[in-house]
Amino acid sequence: MDKVKKNYIDSKQLVRGFEKAEKILESKKEEVNSLNVFPVPDGDTGTNMLLTIKSALENIKKKEHLTVSSVFKAASDGSLMGARGNSGVILSQLLRGLYNGLKDEKVIGVRELNQAFLESKKVAYNAVMKPTEGTILTVARMISEFSNYHHNNYDDPIVFLKDCIDEGNRALNLTPTMLKQLEEAGVVDAGGKGYLLILEGLYTGILNEEEDFAIDISNFDYFLDSILDDNKGKYNYSIYLNLAEEIESVQLDENFSKISKANISASGNGKSKVFILTDDPAKVIEDASKLSIIENSEIKYLKDISGKELNEKSKIEQNVHYDNAFIVVSSGKGIDKIFTDLSVQRIISGGQTMNPSTEDILKAIESIDADNIFILPNNKNIILSAKQAASMTKKLAYVIETRTIPEGISAILSFNPDDNLENNLESMKDAIKEVKTLEFTYAVRDSENNGIFIKKDDFIGIHKGEIIRSDRNLNNCVIETLEKIVDEDDYLMTIFYGENLKKEEAEKIVENIENVFEDLEVELVAGGQPVYSLLISIE
Known part of the structure; x- marks a missing residue:
């Protein structure tokens, strides 16, 4: 138990902590998604936070780490580019604050950890124009207050971290008393829950404790990357199935192993999930439909053609200059066509359940040569990512805060190319209010x-x-x-x-x-x- 008694946390422990944080959040992302205030099938807080922390970890693994400061710098930069949705953007700001509190530090002691929590809360609150209590911000605030008040009573940063997390969980349980929507829905704040899972992962990884992650319905998605990696290039299609009945895993395995050796399945809560790699997707769907009603399916062709198409479009447009250009986030072929007919320069696929990252939006901005670039998120959960992307470019990029597809269409229709910038910005804002x-x-x-x-x-x-x-x-x-x-x-x-x-x-x-x-x-x-x-x- 010497590792618990050590009075500092080093970079090796910290990297292991981020790895564990990703693993724990991936196993519990559906639990976080289910905390959506609205009882609708688009809860994506867990998914967005997971993709954001994945981006942080990917950037960590690219670097050579000598200090805890460099680990958090890599995590901050990676999460900034990979941030998805409001929860992902706020998470990136929390990580930025942790880095700010640990600049130039080689290891983490109690004093350094306290400073990190104080800076994390400060940066996150400053990033939101109108901070709302009863959210992830409350969890960060109450952790920082506990930390600042009690840190002098500790000499072990790992014990201190655990008690700060416990305070965070106490704060999380209070969130329904602060937001009527949470109380009515009977849930705690999803962003706060996701953040605490990440902190708990860091703590577990620092201690080097192993957890049992046997596959089940709740952590099913965690295992998808491994089956893809293990069978890279062997199959042309992947199929993800949600079945309306709870079927024993043995029966699922027996059924789908006849079609492909690369498959995993799980069942529980009256449902079943199957992920399978195959060259005959029609056969998979046919066999699955004999077992149960297929609630939904996702079929992907594993050979990447999108990159080639994008490069060809870039070659065609590389010498094209626009006075004014539009970037929109769209979801659905019919809606894509409407924006194409409106001569939008870039369409980013996204919306509810699939928020584009800050990097996705930034790449679209950098791919256009224009005097003015207008970004229409068309979803309230993408506005922060769009603003973050706009702040990271030297180009003149303006975020028009459209929250729905109709608002985006109305804003574009109100644009007058013969008018000046100020009038057009005002016209688009007015058009949003009218629809x-x-x-x-x-x-x-x-x-x-x-x-x-x-x-x-x-x-x-x-x-x-x-x-x-x-x-x-x-x-x-x-x-x-x-x-x-x-x-x-x-x-x-x-x-x-x-x-x-x-x-x-x-x-x-x-x-x-x-x-x-x-x-x-x-x-x-x-x-x-x-x-x-x-x-x-x-x-």
């Missing part, structure tokens, strides 16, 4: 939100981040939500139907809307967006 956006998806759990009682599998109507209506029937949900939102000045409604809704179903909803709102002109567009059955724009 109303409604989003419709389904509930993944029983919940209460804003006084509305929601049952699992209900359809939900959302406007400005608030659930307006919940109903078992999508058409009823749409009509009753619209009745609360549409006013006499509205004249045009555009409906984007998603990948999980048939055109005939969408047309029937349009017919019902036209019968109720006779003065509205209604357009139907195949958006192809995931997660949301309908996106409705009202002007």
Whole structure:
């Protein structure tokens, strides 16, 4: 136990801690995702924080580390570029603060650790324009306050770290008392939970304690990279399946091992998951459908053609100069086409459940030669990443804070190339305010939100981040939500139907809307967006 009694933490322990942090967060990312305040199938806090910490660890492994300072510098830089979503950006700022508190330090003692926690809280709060208590920021603040008040009572930094984490967990359990939304949803803050899992990973790695990570439904995704690495180049396709029934792992293994030797499976909580590498995806889908209803599937062609296509486009455009250029985040083939028809220069695939990283946005900025570059995130969870990217370039890049696809379309349509920059920025901001956006998806759990009682599998109507209506029937949900939102000045409604809704179903909803709102002109567009059955724009 000498390692526990040592009164400092060195760089070797710290690297091991980051490795363990990634492992623990990967095993529990779905647990973090499930803490989403809204009971909708787009909780991605755990995924975003995991991808951010992965980027930090990848950068750590590229460096030669002599001190704890250089480890945290690499983690900070890596997380900055890899940050995804608001939670990922705030995590990158927390790591930046930890580095600021440890500059020039070769090892970490109690004093250094206290300074790191103080700086971490300071940097994170400064990064957010309007800090909200009951979030990851509260966890960081209460850790720093405990640290500053009690650090003189410790001489062992590892024991001190453990007690700081315990204080963080106490803070996390208090978050529902600070945010009504958390209390109603019956959850703690997802970002705070993710941050504590990372700190617990650091602690476990520093102690060099091993944990049992046997595969199960909760940590299934952690093992995907290893099966891909072990079978690199052997198969053309990967298939990820979510099955609607809990099937014994032995039966799953027996079934899919007949198709491919490269497969893993897990079951629990009434569900099953399968990941398989194959050259015959149709056979996999056919066999899986005999076992259970396939709730969703993701098929990927493993030969990378996207890089080649991007390079070819870059060659074509390398000598093209624009007065004004647009970068938009889009999700769905139909929506991509709309932005393409609007002559957008760069479309970044993303949205709910798949937020692009700061680096993704920065690369898009650097790939364009333009006097002015306008970035439209089209999602509230991408705005911080877009701002972070814009701050890292020497080009004139402006983030237009669009929170939905309809706001992005409206902003571009309001742009006048013959007008000056200031007027266009103002026009786009005004256009965002004029458009109303409604989003419709389904509930993944029983919940209460804003006084509305929601049952699992209900359809939900959302406007400005608030659930307006919940109903078992999508058409009823749409009509009753619209009745609360549409006013006499509205004249045009555009409906984007998603990948999980048939055109005939969408047309029937349009017919019902036209019968109720006779003065509205209604357009139907195949958006192809995931997660949301309908996106409705009202002007």
